[in-house]
Amino acid sequence: MEENRKYPRVRTGYQVRLTHRQYGYWVGSVANMSEGGIFVAELRPSEFTLGLEIDAAILGEGWDKGLPALRMKVIRIEEKGIALAFVEPDYPLWDSGKLSESTQSPNQ
Template sequence: MKDRRKDPRRKTNCRICLSNEYFGPIEGNISNMSEGGVLVEVVTASDFSLGMLFEAKVLDPDWDQTLPPLMMKVVRIDRNDIALEFIV
């Protein structure tokens, strides 16, 4: 199967907190990231639906905590993870 991803992925292991006006805060682990988005391992992926928008805050101590939350959109849902795309 050909990899159709636009940006190369980089393995990582840091926490992320997602929230919007209906959900949150929901925490998960970022398993990989690229310039276009992140893959987040979550306990209940069934709580999400395609197209949902979230404010995302990376909780890693090496991340600049003064940065504002990132806007992200759910673009794929698997059994235990969700793919989020950065909204520019």
């Protein structure tokens, strides 16, 4: 079978807490992650709908606990779990014009 994925997947041992202000929260296992999103197992896929936007907080050893939850959208529902894609914010998360020369890599 030909691989059509845009980003390579990495298997992880992380947990994730998915939160929706109306529906509450769920905790599942991150089966794999990529630059485009994550696949979450160990939850009931029937509780999700395509297009549902949720906040995802990654939990586990080695993950920065100070990072904010990631805004994600359900893009695929399978018997084994759900696929979530990162949602692009409507605003920039940082302003590259405000980087000082001291924070830029010396190789630039």
